[in-house]
Amino acid sequence: MLIPVKYKRPFVWLRRFRNRCGYGIHSPFAFHLITDVVNEKLPYYDYSDLRNLERTLIGNGCRKLFPQNESIKLRRLLYRLANYVHPQYIVFVGEETMLFSYLKKACRKAHSVQTLNGIIGMQPQTYFLVYIRFGFNVIQLEDICRYYIDRASTNSLLVVQGIGFSCEMKIFWKRLKTYPQVSITFDLYDVGLVFFDHSKIKQDYIVNF
Template sequence: MSKTYQIQSYFNFLKRSTNQHGVHSPFVYDLVTKCFYDKKKYPAYQDIKAYRQQLLSNTASLKVTDLGTGSQVFKTNKRSISKMAAVAGSSYKDAKLLYRLTQYLQCDSILELGTSLGIATQALALGHPKATLTTIEGCPNISAAAKNTFKTFDLNHIDVVTNDFRDAINRLQTNTYDLVYFDGNHQKEPTLQYFEALLPTITNDSLFIFDDIYWSKDMTDAWNMIKQHPKVTVTIDTYNFGFVFFRQEQAKEHFTIRL
């Protein structure tokens, strides 16, 4: 069901989407032109590539505890790291965008729900190395694998929390986050619960990023409900990601942008 839905929703996205020329908000126009469409070859891209390559060549297997929707690809809970990196990890293109975002917005305090093998985590960390970055992973074996790879790449400022998301959110010590990346549980109700639970941590400049908003009809329903929330002012749908801003000075507006 999901694959058919994803293909259909992608065609609909292409029909609706525009580039920077359809954008009249100066804030969003700058974000799209200076960050989304930034073509510079940053040295950090080599590190992002090296991190991915290391995982793609790692043939070790992990026993996985799935706390979210489970996988659309894997039929067993024993999975090789290389296959997980190829199928479930952030793509190189997405990781580069996450890097540019934390660099462009200078996010000092970052929270990630769903570490997986840490491809996105590394990109977020490289974009603003002085940031405090907390990442939450529900599966102990995946969490341990990510910690090992972080160590190999000298990513010592990442705090990895191994816990169920709801529990972990309840125990968070930080009062506010500049960026929260939701990439763990692609189900409607949990996504909405985590969104509501983390709303008290926003400032006027905070950004929430939702991964895979067209994973399923349920996930798109959650995305549409988030867009309508009274605290949300600006959203940007790039198909793979849904970006949510809370800037009070902005008129409520929803953008659909091709990357």
């Protein structure tokens, strides 16, 4: 029987306790991302507006926009990542959730697209942030990831949800890290972050999120 993610979370946090706050990380890029983006605690002005929108949507019965595996903590993380990356394109792969609103709010000037099948027309060397929701089978997921990896620019960011949710996803994540186009990766359990800047040494970081 599969154990729901919410019951696993305390054990995951304890297992990753030593991987908090950037301790032992020597890369300035990785340390900055972990301490000033992933673990940033200061509120952003948009948080209040987004929270009010959430209350309105829930009050109107739009609960499908708030799946259990996308917490407000995760939504705010993606807001901060989008604000940090400032991509030209935002692609939300999967059924739309409130998280897409956070991405769009963080980068108002970006061209934002939501797609169910995962693929949109995109030129090579596109500066993007792509978020792929958990729910695709591994074969579909790898095809989608490969498509965007082949079109990523140096500053692009690929975010894959659910890399720690199952054995299949853990194996997939391990394989994804070996792609030659991939440079630095961050394993946050709920999501995996994939960067493509080869001016930095290829490395995988486990983060207690």
